Amino acid sequence: AGAPVGELKVGPRKITLSTDGAMRLYPPRHTAAPQTPAWRVLDKAATNGQLSGQVVLIGLDIDQGRAVETAQGVMSPVQVQALAARQIWSGASVSRPNWAGYLEAIAVMLLGAAAIMWSQRLDFWKAIGVAALCSLALLIASAGAFMAGNLLINPMPASLALFLGAFSVRGGRSLGVVLRDDSVRGSFHGSLPEPTMKKLREEGAAEILDGDYRPLSVLACELRLVDEDLEKLADTPDDVTKLIASACIDLRKAIIDAGGAADQAEGGKIFAYFNAPLENADHINAACAGALRLIESMDKVNAELEASPRLRGVQLHLAIGVASGDCFVGPMGHGRNNRYSAVGPAVDMATFLRRQAEYYGPAIICDETVYRKTHHHFAFLELDRLKTNKSDKPTSIFALVGNPFIKSSKSYRALDEAHRKLLAAYREGDVETARVYLLKAKESPGAKIALFDIYEQRLREMAENGAPKDWDGAHSVVV
Numbered sequence: 001a002g003a004p005v006g007e008l009k010v011g012p013r014k015i016t017l018s019t020d021g022a023m024r025l026y027p028p029r030h031t032a033a034p035q036t037p038a039w040r041v042l043d044k045a046a047t048n049g050q051l052s053g054q055v056v057l058i059g060l061d062i063d064q065g066r067a068v069e070t071a072q073g074v075m076s077p078v079q080v081q082a083l084a085a086r087q088i089w090s091g092a093s094v095s096r097p098n099w100a101g102y103l104e105a106i107a108v109m110l111l112g113a114a115a116i117m118w119s120q121r122l123d124f125w126k127a128i129g130v131a132a133l134c135s136l137a138l139l140i141a142s143a144g145a146f147m148a149g150n151l152l153i154n155p156m157p158a159s160l161a162l163f164l165g166a167f168s169v170r171g172g173r174s175l176g177v178v179l180r181d182d183s184v185r186g187s188f189h190g191s192l193p194e195p196t197m198k199k200l201r202e203e204g205a206a207e208i209l210d211g212d213y214r215p216l217s218v219l220a221c222e223l224r225l226v227d228e229d230l231e232k233l234a235d236t237p238d239d240v241t242k243l244i245a246s247a248c249i250d251l252r253k254a255i256i257d258a259g260g261a262a263d264q265a266e267g268g269k270i271f272a273y274f275n276a277p278l279e280n281a282d283h284i285n286a287a288c289a290g291a292l293r294l295i296e297s298m299d300k301v302n303a304e305l306e307a308s309p310r311l312r313g314v315q316l317h318l319a320i321g322v323a324s325g326d327c328f329v330g331p332m333g334h335g336r337n338n339r340y341s342a343v344g345p346a347v348d349m350a351t352f353l354r355r356q357a358e359y360y361g362p363a364i365i366c367d368e369t370v371y372r373k374t375h376h377h378f379a380f381l382e383l384d385r386l387k388t389n390k391s392d393k394p395t396s397i398f399a400l401v402g403n404p405f406i407k408s409s410k411s412y413r414a415l416d417e418a419h420r421k422l423l424a425a426y427r428e429g430d431v432e433t434a435r436v437y438l439l440k441a442k443e444s445p446g447a448k449i450a451l452f453d454i455y456e457q458r459l460r461e462m463a464e465n466g467a468p469k470d471w472d473g474a475h476s477v478v479v
Helices: 038-042 077-090 101-122 124-149 157-188 195-205 227-232 235-257 282-305 345-360 366-376 410-428 431-442 450-465
Strands: 007-010 013-016 068-069 072-074 212-225 261-264 270-272 316-332 339-343 364-366 379-389 393-400 474-475
Touching: 007 345, 072 077, 101 124, 101 157, 124 474, 157 410, 195 339, 212 227, 212 235, 212 345, 227 235, 235 261, 235 270, 235 282, 235 316, 235 345, 261 339, 261 431, 282 316, 282 364, 282 393, 282 450, 316 366, 345 364, 345 379, 345 393, 345 450, 345 474, 366 379, 366 393, 379 410, 410 450, 431 450
Parallel strands: 316 364, 379 474
Antiparallel strands: 007 013, 068 072, 212 270, 212 316, 261 270, 316 339, 364 393, 379 393
């Protein structure tokens, strides 16, 4: 076999063929050609004057023979051959040069890369819009090449590359967001309240965990065992660590159920933050309610300890400081070490108040801000007036002793009245009057706390030595 035909010439007209000798058929808009039954051509007696000087092709129609699918519909083979003959005679050909495939491949690579680059900088729909405009430009250029030089350049691969570039970036972003949100949910599971976790699950809005500066109500909590219980458990240290760990889990759950974010610190220390990550206009009330819930949770833990043969007689003690103020709050750490935490004066004050619980006796101690915002709703007792190293102005601290039901009880009202009068007399230096109200306060139910022993000692010293110089009823402490 020889080399394939490279071109056809009919007079001055030339048609270039493909490397395998094929010609691309370009059907005109109107494909109708004169037709006549074959017997008329073959019958000498028939009148065939209209065919004089014409080229006649004989073949089966689509009813008798096979059909050929073309861009202009179904035709019989002889109709296709007639169109090809007309195209050869007229010299009208459609060419696809060898370099067309390389051009299309280069366009796919370059435009696909360009689509990825601009999709990383633009919003998804803007990137799609740019891809659509570029595809339209490719289509116009392809049509222009066809109309001007009968060149066949396929714009579809490059157009698909444009859209695939935009969609691949969008898919990568979506996958990245999903992976990041899964990581966030895993890192903060058991630390954030359910409304926050639900929003993360349903909306994937990890941005709500971004750092912020806002008002927070902070609970600083600490679990501890008294020295006698520590000595009792000295031979079973594993029991101590498991006990603290289990109690911390219960406290974290109680914090989350109350709507706070739990932050495990060292040992048996836990912080709770209200008004973050999601905002809560009533966060101070929520913090007080959460603190009371923690006491209830600890009572249940101690009841379980009393029922345990190994730990009977051991009691966990919980101290809580509650303060409110502006803080920086957000994730602080990376990976598995990530914590949702806060820093600010309110955190320092809550920590200081937590340390005072062992000294004064009540388990929950609050600052003035918390008291002012919630004293109409919860039961409080003023503990002391302090001057801290961070402020020259004296500040009062308060014990949160109960919920609204306790606040409305007769026993609380009697204790509160006696205690108020005790403090007023003490701050005026009236020892005898203060002692009278101290006795009344100590007769009230629930008054067996270190607070009244402290004031009894202070009154004794004041009776012996008199009030200090420049006495204003405040004691100096270091926060």
